[in-house]
Amino acid sequence: MTEPVGITSLPNQRYKLVTKQGGEFTLLVAGESGLGKTTFINTLFQTTLKSPIDNRGRHKRGIHSTTEIEIIRAELEEKNFKLRTNLIDTPGFGDNINNKNSWQPIIDFIDDQHDSFMRQEQQPLRHTKHDLRVHACLYFIRPTGHSLKPLDIETMKKLSTRVNLIPVIAKADTLSPNEISEFKNRIRAVIEAQEIRIYTPPIDLDDEASADHSKQLIESMPFAIIGSEQEYDNGKGELIRGRKYPWGIAEVENESHSDFRKLRSLLLRTNLLDLIISTQKLHFETYRTLRMESGENTETNNGVTTTARKLHNPKFKEEENALKKFFTDQVKAEEQRFRQWEQNIVNERNRLNTDLDEIQQKVKALDEQVKALQLKSNKR
Amino acid sequence: MLDPLPAESNISTTSATTTVESTIKKEDQDDIKSIKKDQDQQLNEQVKKENVDEVERKAGEEKAEEEEEEEGLGIKQEHINGNHNINNKQQPTPTINLPTPDIKILKKKLNGYVGFANLPKQWHRRSVKEGFNFNLLVVGETGLGKSTLINTLFNKDLYSSSSSTVINGNESPKRRDNVEIKSIQTTIEENGVKLHLNIIDTPGFADQINNEDSWIPIVDEINSRFDSYLEFENRIDRTNSNNSYFDERIHALLYFIEPTGHSLKPLDIEFLLKVHKKVNIIPIIAKSDTLIEDEILEFKQRILKDIELNQIEIFKPKIHNQDQDQDHDDKNFIQNLIDNIPFAIVGSTNQIQTIDGRIVRGRQYPWGIIEVDNSDHNDFIKLRDLLIRNFLIELKEKTSKELYENYRTNKLIKLGIIQDDSVFREFDPNLKQQEEKALHEIKLQKLEADMKQIFQQKVSEKEKKLQKSEAELFARHKEVKEKLLKQIKQLEEKKKQLENQRLNPQSNIESQPQKTRKGFLR
Numbered sequence: 049m050t051e052p053v054g055i056t057s058l059p060n061q062r063y064k065l066v067t068k069q070g071g072e073f074t075l076l077v078a079g080e081s082g083l084g085k086t087t088f089i090n091t092l093f094q095t096t097l098k099s100p101i102d103n104r105g106r107h108k109r110g111i112h113s114t115t116e117i118e119i120i121r122a123e124l125e126e127k128n129f130k131l132r133t134n135l136i137d138t139p140g141f142g143d144n145i146n147n148k149n150s151w152q153p154i155i156d157f158i159d160d161q162h163d164s165f166m167r168q169e170q171q172p173l174r175h176t177k178h179d180l181r182v183h184a185c186l187y188f189i190r191p192t193g194h195s196l197k198p199l200d201i202e203t204m205k206k207l208s209t210r211v212n213l214i215p216v217i218a219k220a221d222t223l224s225p226n227e228i229s230e231f232k233n234r235i236r237a238v239i240e241a242q243e244i245r246i247y248t249p250p251i252d253l254d255d256e257a258s259a260d261h262s263k264q265l266i267e268s269m270p271f272a273i274i275g276s277e278q279e280y281d282n283g284k285g286e287l288i289r290g291r292k293y294p295w296g297i298a299e300v301e302n303e304s305h306s307d308f309r310k311l312r313s314l315l316l317r318t319n320l321l322d323l324i325i326s327t328q329k330l331h332f333e334t335y336r337t338l339r340m341e342s343g344e345n346t347e348t349n350n351g352v353t354t355t356a357r358k359l360h361n362p363k364f365k366e367e368e369n370a371l372k373k374f375f376t377d378q379v380k381a382e383e384q385r386f387r388q389w390e391q392n393i394v395n396e397r398n399r400l401n402t403d404l405d406e407i408q409q410k411v412k413a414l415d416e417q418v419k420a421l422q423l424k425s426n427k428r
Numbered sequence: 429m430l431d432p433l434p435a436e437s438n439i440s441t442t443s444a445t446t447t448v449e450s451t452i453k454k455e456d457q458d459d460i461k462s463i464k465k466d467q468d469q470q471l472n473e474q475v476k477k478e479n480v481d482e483v484e485r486k487a488g489e490e491k492a493e494e495e496e497e498e499e500g501l502g503i504k505q506e507h508i509n510g511n512h513n514i515n516n517k518q519q520p521t522p523t524i525n526l527p528t529p530d531i532k533i534l535k536k537k538l539n540g541y542v543g544f545a546n547l548p549k550q551w552h553r554r555s556v557k558e559g560f561n562f563n564l565l566v567v568g569e570t571g572l573g574k575s576t577l578i579n580t581l582f583n584k585d586l587y588s589s590s591s592s593t594v595i596n597g598n599e600s601p602k603r604r605d606n607v608e609i610k611s612i613q614t615t616i617e618e619n620g621v622k623l624h625l626n627i628i629d630t631p632g633f634a635d636q637i638n639n640e641d642s643w644i645p646i647v648d649e650i651n652s653r654f655d656s657y658l659e660f661e662n663r664i665d666r667t668n669s670n671n672s673y674f675d676e677r678i679h680a681l682l683y684f685i686e687p688t689g690h691s692l693k694p695l696d697i698e699f700l701l702k703v704h705k706k707v708n709i710i711p712i713i714a715k716s717d718t719l720i721e722d723e724i725l726e727f728k729q730r731i732l733k734d735i736e737l738n739q740i741e742i743f744k745p746k747i748h749n750q751d752q753d754q755d756h757d758d759k760n761f762i763q764n765l766i767d768n769i770p771f772a773i774v775g776s777t778n779q780i781q782t783i784d785g786r787i788v789r790g791r792q793y794p795w796g797i798i799e800v801d802n803s804d805h806n807d808f809i810k811l812r813d814l815l816i817r818n819f820l821i822e823l824k825e826k827t828s829k830e831l832y833e834n835y836r837t838n839k840l841i842k843l844g845i846i847q848d849d850s851v852f853r854e855f856d857p858n859l860k861q862q863e864e865k866a867l868h869e870i871k872l873q874k875l876e877a878d879m880k881q882i883f884q885q886k887v888s889e890k891e892k893k894l895q896k897s898e899a900e901l902f903a904r905h906k907e908v909k910e911k912l913l914k915q916i917k918q919l920e921e922k923k924k925q926l927e928n929q930r931l932n933p934q935s936n937i938e939s940q941p942q943k944t945r946k947g948f949l950r
Contacts, residue, residue: 051801053583054817055560055618061821062555066548068748073544094540117857122534129545160855167851169661172840175833180855252557317543321550333667340664364868371872375879382887389894393901400905407912414919421926 070130074180078138078154079188083218087275089135097122116140116153151203158182158210162335183323185211188218193227195234204244212247212323220272220306221298228272235270249319265314271307274300531854559622568684569634572714577775586612607632607645643699650706653677654835679827681707684714689723692734700740708743708823716772716806717798724772731770745819765814771807776800
């Protein structure tokens with residue numbers, strides 16, 4: 049009979065505030081080229097976010113770029129809700145003959161963002177923080193039907209300790225349903241055996257529907273996806289996104305064709321907030337704690353941590369080696385010169401010794417002559 | 429401002445969608461300002477101004493692009509000159525002044541279903557699960573009905589009668605040296621939503637004969653709560669404080685003004701000025717049933733005038749005129765709340781039956797009943813709307829993002845921590861590359877210099893050594909040779925002598941004794 053205090057309004061207040069503020073989401077796509085990373089991004093947001101036009105102005109500063117990280121920043125609006133979206137692409141990954149350390153630029157990027165955020169957070173004035181901490185990392189697996197490659201395993205291991213890792217089977221329209229489930233099983237087995245910690249949606253025991261949804265998502269991992277920016281008539285007058293083959297259309301959003309919808313739900317509709325918060329509370333905090341504990345390359349300047357930059361560019365290493373080689377060569381040349389010099393000294397010594405020997409001989413001869421003369425004169 | 433982009437053919441077919449590609453270019457300054465404003469809605473005016481300044485600064489930079497170019501050339505020079513700095517361990521990261529990154533932001537309105545618009549809903553769900561917390565500071569002279577109002581607001585007997593501050597006639601008033609800080613904690617739940625409430629009461633405020641220092645314990649309390657949050661933030665391991673109610677910062681201050689009908693007292697003004705930068709102040713006129721309607725209006729005017737003249741900042745909900753989402757009713761509702769500040773309040777938990785049979789919370793006088801929950805009688809409902817039902821989260825946000833930040837900034841600067849603005853740059857892979865290249869070049873130069881130095885040193889050492897042994901060799905040779913030659917000379921002389929003797933024995937004086945000796949022996 050007494051009026052309620054109005055506590056029920058609090059979640060609505062939060063809702064309103066978030067609606068007003070909008071959100072920020074950073075998604076990183078990793079995987080060998082040709083697996084449809086770009087297409088996936090455009091499919092996910094149903095708009096062309098990445099196109100050649102967007103890239104053109106990028107290099108106008110005249111840097112000859114070997115950038116292994118590409119960032120697309122976008123402010124997307126859906127139903128009046130604004131999401132600042134940062135999409136990180138990693139071209140060039142796994143494209144070399146020797147891909148040792150080819151994950152390094154990606155790992156560095158993720159660490160750099162944590163590091164940068166940490167340092168921004170430590171400043172006295174910090175309301176202009178830029179945040180590119182990666183909330184979710186999609187790792188594209190080639191649909192070989194066999195198993196994970198060593199490069200996949202190494203990279204995923206490295207990623208899984210610092211980011212919400214979501215493995216996906218790319219271009220799933222090249223595998224039959226049986227092959228997919230077989231492939232998934234194999235991948236899951238490897239993930240488990242290698243102790244790769246992939247992102248798992250939390251199961252809310254208080255809410256059955258949401259718990260079921262989470263379980264479904266977990267069971268479908270790694271998501272087998274199809275991406276497409278093309279729309280086709282499905283024969284019923286509806287336009288659907290898909291890939292048209294002579295034998296039919298592989299539909300992006302058809303649950304029996306691909307796991308795209310599940311992945312989209314996980315990334316955006318149901319678990320976006322969890323991805324963001326777990327990045328902050330788990331991955332960022334882990335990084336920060338390690339960084340502060342190790343104190344390695346770190347000097348504390350009144351509580352503000354500064355970090356020595358690490359340089360991984362293979363070209364740098366090459367240049368360094370070239371420089372070292374240059375000096376090694378010079379050293380060798382000098383050594384050669386010194387050896388020659390030493391030889392000369394030895395020769396000279398020998399020559400002089402011979403010279404002395406000759407004189408010595410003379411001395412000896414003289415000495416004998418003298419002795420002989422003495423003897424003769426004594427006899428007399 | 430909106431330029432449809434013809435290249436986006438798949439989108440321009442749908443009329444409802446407008447695609448805008450907006451590069452932050454300096455000529456669209458207005459555009460930037462509006463973006464900036466959007467992003468910084470939560471920040472105070474000062475900060476906004478700074479942002480605009482920054483944009484203008486950036487624009488200035490662009491104009492002076494030539495200079496920037498020169499600066500770019502200057503960098504290399506600096507690196508070479510600054511080479512010796514590298515040996516200096518105190519400078520692990522040489523700062524490199526590269527131009528501000530060229531950040532592009534695509535803007536798009538999506539047409540189809542994507543799903544991120546669900547984010548507020550996800551927040552809603554999560555907040556229900558996590559629960560809320562709220563720390564409310566209550567300050568006012570004794571006898572203004574603080575306990576009663578708190579009980580009325582939260583519908584709970586938070587101040588039980590045993591803890592009543594009423595003093596029995598026999599007892600001499602309890603002597604307090606100064607203000608006490610008392611905290612009452614409780615959890616209120618409605619429809620599955622939980623609020624962990626923490627009331628921080630300040631009994632004894634303004635009760636002394638001399639109240640000069642009344643504010644000190646209260647300010648100390650506010651500061652120490654900020655300090656412990658700051659301490660937490662700087663902790664190495666922050667992972668175990670994940671629950672939402674460990675935040676102990678004061679989110680709002682209910683300040684009780686005595687219904688004198690005059691104006692604010694000097695103590696009111698002094699106290700409010702001490703805390704207004706640290707806490708959201710909600711001033712209320714206590715026991716407003718002692719004032720008639722006109723008196724309240726006039727009193728409110730005078731209080732507002734005092735607040736304005738003394739530049740005291742009080743909490744006012746924001747109305748966003750540019751915001752289309754906020755509908756008209758909403759705006760009117762907020763305006764109505766603002767217009768009634770400071771709220772004139774009556775508190776009571778007593779249930780009374782009115783003449784028309786309703787049971788209400790109120791106070792019964794011979795001349796009638798004043799109902800708490802009746803906006804014609806007092807502003808209680810407005811206070812509850814502001815404090816709990818509509819702006820509790822905003823009070824918390826403002827505390828966290830403005831008041832605490834402000835406190836923290838001042839504190840850290842006082843501690844001597846120097847702001848490093850270079851860390852706030854937008855990440856740009858190309859810039860990073862340039863930067864790394866520059867660092868690499870420094871490193872390479874140092875390496876080269878080091879190796880060259882060592883090399884030259886070794887070479888010259890070796891050269892000296894060889895020269896020395898060469899010199900030694902010749903010297904020794906010369907010495908030995910001279911010795912030998914001398915020997916030869918001596919021997920030759922001797923030989924000559926002996927030969928001369930043989931040819932001319934008489935002349936040999938030396939042989940004489942020999943002969944005699946020989947002769948003697950014979």
